Amino acid sequence: MDELHIDCREEMALELAKLITFISEKVVADRMKGCVAKDIDLQIEREQCFGAKGKEKIATTAQNLADGVWLRRYAERWKPKTVAALKKEKKQKKAPATPQRVDENHFIPKSFIKKYWSEGQFVYRSIKTPKGLDEKKKTPVGSWGFRQNLYSDHLEAYFGLLEGDAAVPLQMLLNVEPLNRPQREALVGFIVIQRIRNPHFMELLASSVAPVVASGVGQSKVDDVQYMRSVYETLYSQNDFYAKLARPIIYSSWVIVRSESPEFVLPDVCNVFGSHNNRQYVVMPLTPKECLFVLPIEVDEPRIVPHDIKAPESMARDISYVLRCAAKEEFLSNSCATFDEANEEPNKVIQRIILSIAKITADD
Numbered sequence: 001m002d003e004l005h006i007d008c009r010e011e012m013a014l015e016l017a018k019l020i021t022f023i024s025e026k027v028v029a030d031r032m033k034g035c036v037a038k039d040i041d042l043q044i045e046r047e048q049c050f051g052a053k054g055k056e057k058i059a060t061t062a063q064n065l066a067d068g069v070w071l072r073r074y075a076e077r078w079k080p081k082t083v084a085a086l087k088k089e090k091k092q093k094k095a096p097a098t099p100q101r102v103d104e105n106h107f108i109p110k111s112f113i114k115k116y117w118s119e120g121q122f123v124y125r126s127i128k129t130p131k132g133l134d135e136k137k138k139t140p141v142g143s144w145g146f147r148q149n150l151y152s153d154h155l156e157a158y159f160g161l162l163e164g165d166a167a168v169p170l171q172m173l174l175n176v177e178p179l180n181r182p183q184r185e186a187l188v189g190f191i192v193i194q195r196i197r198n199p200h201f202m203e204l205l206a207s208s209v210a211p212v213v214a215s216g217v218g219q220s221k222v223d224d225v226q227y228m229r230s231v232y233e234t235l236y237s238q239n240d241f242y243a244k245l246a247r248p249i250i251y252s253s254w255v256i257v258r259s260e261s262p263e264f265v266l267p268d269v270c271n272v273f274g275s276h277n278n279r280q281y282v283v284m285p286l287t288p289k290e291c292l293f294v295l296p297i298e299v300d301e302p303r304i305v306p307h308d309i310k311a312p313e314s315m316a317r318d319i320s321y322v323l324r325c326a327a328k329e330e331f332l333s334n335s336c337a338t339f340d341e342a343n344e345e346p347n348k349v350i351q352r353i354i355l356s357i358a359k360i361t362a363d364d
Contacts, residue, residue, distance in 0.1 A: 001074050005082040010178035010304040012078065019069060023061070099153035107198050108145035108270050109163045116287045117266050117332050127330045136335065144332065145268070147199050155233055159197060166190035173256065174290055178304040184250065191284055192245045194270040200328045202232055245273070248280040253297040254306035255357050259316035262288030262334030267327030276354055283322060288334040291319055293357055307361040315356055318349050
């Protein structure tokens, strides 16, 4: 194998693990044929496996697997992927953003909602009121998670590219498949952008910069919607700001939390960013049964496959509660989901969740 791109590493690790599992099962089945574990003589087993004949058999098996499986896989997949990746890097050509006229800007991608949160052509949204929750409203997929003229057409096109880059890594994350560096970075970009493209974040930002704008160019500019939108869009050229949100995600422990029942909800803010012990955490609901937790636990080297745990019912309910509390006005859920009438401080609940997940994954 004379050419191999670094981005093939994680896929090769998965294939190697599958190959080891396959051959191990075949060897064990062959050695156990016609006997039970208590009948095995360890001394005889060592001699037959690691004596001259055993080592010859191992070497032959290894050669057959190398020629018939590994090198063939390299020739058919990894070498062509390497050539394509190196060619792309040499050209350094990025897909251009092609702006089109858009009046309805989805601040949570319609494709994401349709694939993971819809039931047929509909979603089920709950509206928060001072008295509690209204009954779930059956709503067409495209009629939730948008506002009129929220961004420029250029920024909308840019978001479309990011959504496309993250589509496959999102599915791989749910399928427990190894993520390489670009795939992981695409996911981080998706998570961060979902945080800052949200109108509730935009409104908070506008209120904080309004005094600066007023003192610099006058109050009339503060009242100018188009001008304030252009001020907001300068955020996307601030690499330091992006890095401040993204770097802690990349170098933190990732955990996919799975619930047996569809407990999780998708708030209108999409995800939850917070701080625990002076380190950032993120809660990103993916489906009604899967949620990505980025723990406030630093790692030197990200895992190619995040931790994957089955949540006790109490934890799943806690996560649902935190997500519902984070919603500003409404959220999506499964049509069958039910919600507890809780009145606990969300920060206390999130701390309980973080400690529980950290304990479960500590020895993984």
